[in-house]
Amino acid sequence: MSSGLPELDRGECLRLLAGAAIGRLVFTHAAMPAAHPVNFLVDGDEIVFRTCPDGPLLRAVNGVVVGFQADDVDPATRTGWSVLAVGEAYEITDPQRLAELGPRLPTRCAPGRTAHTLAIPTRRLTGRALTHA
Template sequence: MRTDNGDPSVLDELTRDECLRLLASVPVGRIVYTRRAMPAVELVNFALDGGDIVVRTDGSGKLAAATRGAVVAFEADTLDASQHRGWSVTAVGHSREVTDPADLARLRETGPRPWAPGEREHFIRITPGILTGRRLG
């Protein structure tokens, strides 16, 4: 929703649909969670699945353990510093381990492909309770 009378230097708030469309346009984002009572941020590749954010990771890793049933934040963006243009989307919601066999089989085929080496057969699903975004330029 534009409230700046066309001034390209002002931030525009994005609708939920715009946020989801922009999230679907990039392959990586940042998951923010609590690890040992401290904030932690990790860069992850992801995919959208029915409006949820899905991350594929190592089931025995720190990320999987720390996010199981937790409230997390997720952020993705693009930025063109030379043009002073870009966008940022933040999602906050509950994360949960994907355990349904049919869902796991489908996500192994259609979900995010692991970029990091090693076994990555664990999926974390984040359902955004809060989804906000802004666009500059």
């Protein structure tokens, strides 16, 4: 989507994402647009986050092409950046990868509930510098 704002390359998008702690899953729920903030990390070319089994995100995004957006915008100067990834979310089930990711991505679920770990391959990754000043 062209906007006239400076576009960021893939490497810069991944670098900015890696420095952000909070991003937003962008998806459709009940035929309506939805977005929900999550803690996440960048693992290789994938966005990884965890969700509890009693939450709605697992059903809404697992196996679905979703967006993932993060930004850092200064309201006063209206400058900053925004990055949008799009890819098909999947659940990570490989024990070795889960063991490696676990300490980097804490999630507290209700007692007796184990978090699910989801990944979004950044099949499409676009970003823009916001320079309205």
